[in-house]
Amino acid sequence: MIAVIFAQGSVLPFNFWELLFVFLYLSSLILIGALGYRARKTKSLQDFYLAGKGVGFMVLVLTLYATQYSGNTLFAFSGKTYRIGLPWIMCLHFMTAIVVCYLLFAPRMFQLAKKHTFITPPDFVQHRFENRLLTTLVSIIMIVAIANFLVAQLMAMGRALEGITVWDPQTAYSVGVIVLALIVVIYESLGGFRAVAWTDMIQGGVLMIGFLLLMFIVFEHYGPFDKAAKVIAERTEGENTAAKIALPDAQMMRQWYSYILIVGIGGALYPQAIQRIYAARTWNTLRTSLATMAFLPLMTTVVVVLVGYYAIAYHPEIGNEKSDTVLTVVCSEIQQSSLFGRVIICILFAAILAALMSTADSILLAISSMFTKNIYGVWIRPKANDEHLTNVGKMFSWIVITIAVTIALLLYRGQSLVQLLDKKFDLLVQLAPAFMLGCQFNRITTRAVTVGLIMGVISALAFGFFSESGKPWGIHAGLYGLLLNLLVICNIELLTKKRADD
Amino acid sequence: MNDQKELSTHPVQRRVFHVAIFLLLLIVAVPWYWNLVGLDPVYPLIFGLPRWFVIVIGHSFIVSVYTAWCICTFKFNEFACDQPDEDKTEQEEQA
Numbered sequence: 001m002i003a004v005i006f007a008q009g010s011v012l013p014f015n016f017w018e019l020l021f022v023f024l025y026l027s028s029l030i031l032i033g034a035l036g037y038r039a040r041k042t043k044s045l046q047d048f049y050l051a052g053k054g055v056g057f058m059v060l061v062l063t064l065y066a067t068q069y070s071g072n073t074l075f076a077f078s079g080k081t082y083r084i085g086l087p088w089i090m091c092l093h094f095m096t097a098i099v100v101c102y103l104l105f106a107p108r109m110f111q112l113a114k115k116h117t118f119i120t121p122p123d124f125v126q127h128r129f130e131n132r133l134l135t136t137l138v139s140i141i142m143i144v145a146i147a148n149f150l151v152a153q154l155m156a157m158g159r160a161l162e163g164i165t166v167w168d169p170q171t172a173y174s175v176g177v178i179v180l181a182l183i184v185v186i187y188e189s190l191g192g193f194r195a196v197a198w199t200d201m202i203q204g205g206v207l208m209i210g211f212l213l214l215m216f217i218v219f220e221h222y223g224p225f226d227k228a229a230k231v232i233a234e235r236t237e238g239e240n241t242a243a244k245i246a247l248p249d250a251q252m253m254r255q256w257y258s259y260i261l262i263v264g265i266g267g268a269l270y271p272q273a274i275q276r277i278y279a280a281r282t283w284n285t286l287r288t289s290l291a292t293m294a295f296l297p298l299m300t301t302v303v304v305v306l307v308g309y310y311a312i313a314y315h316p317e318i319g320n321e322k323s324d325t326v327l328t329v330v331c332s333e334i335q336q337s338s339l340f341g342r343v344i345i346c347i348l349f350a351a352i353l354a355a356l357m358s359t360a361d362s363i364l365l366a367i368s369s370m371f372t373k374n375i376y377g378v379w380i381r382p383k384a385n386d387e388h389l390t391n392v393g394k395m396f397s398w399i400v401i402t403i404a405v406t407i408a409l410l411l412y413r414g415q416s417l418v419q420l421l422d423k424k425f426d427l428l429v430q431l432a433p434a435f436m437l438g439c440q441f442n443r444i445t446t447r448a449v450t451v452g453l454i455m456g457v458i459s460a461l462a463f464g465f466f467s468e469s470g471k472p473w474g475i476h477a478g479l480y481g482l483l484l485n486l487l488v489i490c491n492i493e494l495l496t497k498k499r500a501d502d
Numbered sequence: 503m504n505d506q507k508e509l510s511t512h513p514v515q516r517r518v519f520h521v522a523i524f525l526l527l528l529i530v531a532v533p534w535y536w537n538l539v540g541l542d543p544v545y546p547l548i549f550g551l552p553r554w555f556v557i558v559i560g561h562s563f564i565v566s567v568y569t570a571w572c573i574c575t576f577k578f579n580e581f582a583c584d585q586p587d588e589d590k591t592e593q594e595e596q597a
Contacts, residue, residue, distance in 0.1 A: 046506070086551075086552065086555050089555055089558050089559065090532075092558070092559065092562045093531050093558075093562055095563075095571070096562055096565050096566055099566075099569055100508075100565065100569050103520070103569065103572055103576075105574065107576055185564040222532060224550055225549055225551050226547065226549075226550035227549075227550070228550065229547055229550045229551070229552075244546050245543070245544055245552050245555075246543040246552070247533060247536050247552075247554050248533075248535075251530045253533075253534050256531075257528075257531075257532055257534045260528065260531060287573050287574060287576065289575050290573045291569075291570035291572075291573045294565075294566040294570045294573070295566045295568075295570070297562070297566075298559070298562065298563060309551075344575060370549035398566060456514025
């Protein structure tokens with residue numbers, strides 16, 4: 001979705017100084033990777049994937065922020081507001097729900113992670129259920145669920161360069177994908193989590209400033225909301241526009257609940273986010289970071305929804321088909337209005353790149369760590385030492401990024417594969433019993449969780465494929481799968497208990 | 503199963519209370535009750551935005567405050583197992 005934005009939008013090509021600013025920003029990321037490499041203390045997996053004893057408050061909160069909010073937040077959310085109207089404020093609820101869901105397992109998991117030196121999310125599953133097959137299954141589901149997200153970020157990076165240069169579009173796209181992917185994999189394999197967290201800190205900061213600037217310039221440019229509301233109400237070409245600011249209908253309200261549940265649960269189970277829970281230096285660090293995270297949706301998602309609101313009022317010409325270009329169109333208008341506008345858009349562009357790269361680097365690190373620790377280190381070389389595993393992890397990162405870049409280049413105009421694979425939340429929520437119930441209940445057994453997980457994944461995929469929208473009756477397919485998953489677990493637990501009583 | 507004791511003893515009442523509050527907040531998150539009480543779906547506007555929209559943002563703010571409060575008041579000594587060593591060290595340093 002986000003991959004079409006820049007190409008279809010009309011941001012003016014950047015001049016030399018603007019391109020130099022972007023170049024310096026990107027170069028600084030490699031420098032940080034080198035600093036991360038110098039700061040390493042041992043050649044252990046823990047040092048590479050969790051920065052040794054972990055990170056402090058500022059780094060943690062900004063890396064969590066940069067990881068949770070991707071390019072999707074900026075483009076897809078403003079586009080969706082344009083399409084369905086103000087009811088998309090539901091994104092504020094579901095982004096907050098992610099932090100609420102952390103309450104179910106983050107404190108306990110952090111405690112266990114510190115005690116037993118967990119590195120990847122499946123490490124918790126292995127510790128809790130002591131079953132290598134279940135751990136491998138969880139690793140594979142997590143890798144598959146987030147891999148498509150990596151391709152989507154790379155495609156958006158290509159579109160970003162395509163949008164700001166005067167080069168041939170396909171050449172610019174290819175250069176964007178390859179160069180930006182190369183920068184990500186270089187700083188990631190140099191400094192591991194330390195470099196990723198440090199760059200995330202810069203990227204999170206730039207992103208936060210970007211959101212604030214966006215609100216400021218949009219308000220400055222278009223004027224107060226009353227004026228926009230008046231324009232929408234007075235528009236004669238249909239009730240449809242006015243309906244976009246009205247209370248949602250029953251179907252939309254059902255979807256609203258569905259989104260809160262699926263994104264809240266699924267987003268909390270992002271492997272890269274769980275690794276950040278492990279990486280908190282102390283409980284106080286994690287506690288303060290999560291408490292701060294609870295408020296960040298208010299200053300992030302509300303801004304993009306309001307941009308969409310202005311676009312409904314002042315840019316009816318965009319149309320639903322090109323609604324994901326809403327932000328680009330708004331930026332273009334501001335860019336043309338003044339020199340100050342150009343400067344702001346340049347910073348905003350850096351924020352967009354920051355959002356894309358910080359999500360991509362975290363996914364890459366999570367995939368490489370799960371493959372190395374929970375698949376290679378268990379099934380292929382069980383006796384390998386930490387140094388060997390760390391090297392394999394770095395090598396695997398290069399293999400993953402090469403595959404992802406190839407797919408991104410092949411999908412230059414099409415997105416069908418990405419859409420086909422875009423089932424990440426449907427898959428991730430099936431892991432909720434293993435992580436959330438596993439943390440809370442002692443009695444839950446390995447067999448019940450394994451069978452429930454398999455049934456949940458199969459039914460979520462089946463519901464998704466047999467329904468055109470992926471949301472039968474307005475409810476996400478993954479939630480039907482989760483319901484079946486939980487029913488299977490309850491049944492097996494009850495049967496086991498009955499047999500034990502007999 | 504390792505560390506059976508680690509995965510138990512958060513006071514049940516406190517846990518049930520928090521879950522109940524969050525469920526209540528979830529139920530009223532979506533403004534389905536708006537039509538039931540006969541309010542206009544758009545007007546009056548508050549700061550140029552529909553009233554239901556402003557109330558949803560206000561609700562979300564309350565969820566954020568309650569979530570932050572839950573996180574900040576969470577105590578590790580409510581668990582059976584020890585606090586992580588690093589935390590102990592930090593508290594000792596602060597003391």
